[in-house]
Amino acid sequence: MKRQILAAFAAAATLSMAAEDAKYVFYFIGDGMGLGHVNATETYNRDVLRSDSPILMASFPVASQARSYSASSPITDSAAAGTALASGIKTKNSMVGMDPDTVPVSSIAVDFMKAGYAVGVGTTVQADDATPAAWYAHAANRGMKETIAPQAAESGLSFIAGGDFKLKGAGEVAFREFKDVMRKGGYEIAEGYAAFNELKRKGGKLPRKVLMYPENPSGGQVGYTIDSIPGAMTCAQITEACLQTLENVNPEKFLMMIEGGNIDWAAHSNDGGGVIKEILNFQDAINVAYQFYLRHPSETLIVVTADHDTGGMSLGRNGGAYNIAYADAQKISKDSFADWTRNWGKNTPDPTWEEMEKMLKEKLGFWTVVPVSEKETQELRKLFDETFISKKAEDEQTLYHTFNAFTAKAFSILNYHMGIGWTTTYHAGNFVPVYAIGANAGYFTGCLNNTDIPLLIKRAAGLD
Ligand SMILES: [Zn+2]
Structure with a gap:
C-alpha cells in the first residue's frame, strides 16, 4: 500500500x-x-x-x-x-x-x-x-x-x-x-x-x-x-x-x-x-x-x-492481412450465425452451397469485401458438406455456445483477414x-x- x-x-x-x-x-x-x-x-x-x-x-x-x-x-x-x-x-x-x-x-x-x-x-x-x-x-x-x-x-x-x-x-x-x-x-x-x-x-x-x-x-x-x-x-x-x-x-x-x-x-x-x-x-x-x-x-x-x-x-497472426475494417462487413455475431446455420441445416430439406454462399456474402462480406481466397473457399465447401450434408463434422463447444464446424471455419477465416489471433x-x-x-x-x-x-x-x- x-x-x-x-x-x-x-x-x-x-x-x-x-x-x-x-x-x-x-x-x-x-x-x-x-x-x-x-x-x-x-x-x-x-x-x-x-x-x-x-x-x-x-x-x-x-x-x-x-x-x-x-x-x-x-x-x-x-x-x-x-x-x-x-x-x-x-x-x-x-x-x-x-x-x-x-x-x-x-x-x-x-x-x-x-x-x-x-x-x-x-x-x-x-x-x-x-x-x-x-x-x-x-x-x-x-x-x-x-x-x-x-x-x-x-x-x-x-x-x-x-x-x-x-x-x-x-x-x-x-x-x-x-x-x-x-x-x-x-x-x-x-x-x-x-x-x-x-x-x-x-x-x-x-x-x-x-x-x-x-x-x-x-x-x-x-x-x-x-x-x-x-x-x-x-x-x-x-x-x-x-x-x-x-x-x-x-x-x-x-x-x-x-x-x-x-x-x-x-x-x-x-x-x-x-x-x-x-x-x-x-x-x-x-x-x-x-x-x-x-x-x-x-x-x-x-x-x-x-x-x-x-x-x-491479439492483433497479429501468421499471414494475417490486418484489415480491421472487415469488422464492418460482419453483420452478425458468431453465436447468431451458428444458431441460424444450425436451424437452416435442420429445416432445409436440400441445403445448397449457393444459398450459403449468398448468406456469407450478405452477413460476413465474404468475396465482396473480405478477399476470401480460392483455397479458403474450397475449405469452406468441404466443411459445408461435412456439416450439412454428410453431417460427420463435430461441433465445437465453448463456455457459452456450441458452434458447428462450418461456423467455426467461417469465423476463423474472418479473424485471419482482420489479423486477429486467439490463444484460447x-x-x-x-x-x-x-x-x-x-x-x-x-x-x-x-x-x-x-x-x-x-x-x-x-x-x-x-x-x-
Ligand atoms: Zn469474467
Missing part, C-alpha cells in the same frame, strides 16, 4: 485534481476485456472511424494494469475475479463472495451503504452470474443459482439490472418465486428500459429500489451489439437507469458497478468483430459517467478495468488494463493487484 500511496501522490501532482473525497463513484468492469481487446478497438477507432483521439477509457489520465490471478489458479474465472474486484480478497475459482475457506466476505457495497451511499449494480449478461453476484451474494460455487439470486432481495442495493437470469434455468416457478422475494424486499420490477421510464411517470418519482431486466432477453443477455436487435436494452441504458435511481435515493453520494458482460461472451466465441462492437457499446456506457463527471469533476471518480482477459485476443476459447492470464479519471484517480497508478482496486475505491471516497 505504501508504494501505491507514493505513486498516488506523484500522479495526483500531474493530474492537478483536488484531493477531495469521491462522492460519486462509477466502477466499470469490462468482462474479459484484455489489453488486446482494447487495442483492437483503438485500431478500429483510428483506421475505420478515422478518429484523431483515443477511445474514451484510454483518454483518461490514469492508465495502469492489474494482476488477475486467483487463489487457485494463475488464470482466474469470473467468480474469483468478481470477488477480488468487489471485496478485495483473493479466492478460488468458482467461489462468489467467499474466501478460500468458504467464509463469506462482504463487498465494498456494504461499506459504502453504511456510509450513506446509494449503491447499484448492473450488467448486460445475467444479473445473478459471477461479476454482479459478488456484490450481493455468497456461494461456494457460482452455479448455485437457486441460492445466489434470492440473496439480492436482502442486499440493500438500490438498483440491480441484468440482461437475464441464470435462475431461469431452474424453471419458471423458481423465477416467479424470486420475483416475489424481490418485491417483498421492496424492489419494483421494470421489464425493459421503457418500463423503467414508466415507473417514473406513474409516481412522478422513481422507487427507492429497482430491479430491471429486458422483456425479451437474447440467450442469457441483452443481445450482441453487432446483431442490431431492434429495441434491445443497452449497457448505456442500464447505466443511465442506475444513475437516475441512485441520484433519486441519494443525490449527495453514490457508487455503481456496471459490467460489460457480453465483451466476455464474444471473446469466448473468438468473435473479433463482435468484441470490438461490444467495447464500443461499453464506451457509450462509460460516456454516461463521463458526462456526469464533466458536471461534477472534483467529486466524481470513474474507474474502468476488467476481471480477466478472455481468449488471449477460455481465459488468459494476462494483465488487465485499469483506467481512471476524477477525484483521487491518482491512487490507481502502478502495477496493481485486482484486490487493490476496491480498497483504493474505498480510500478514494475516504472510507478506510
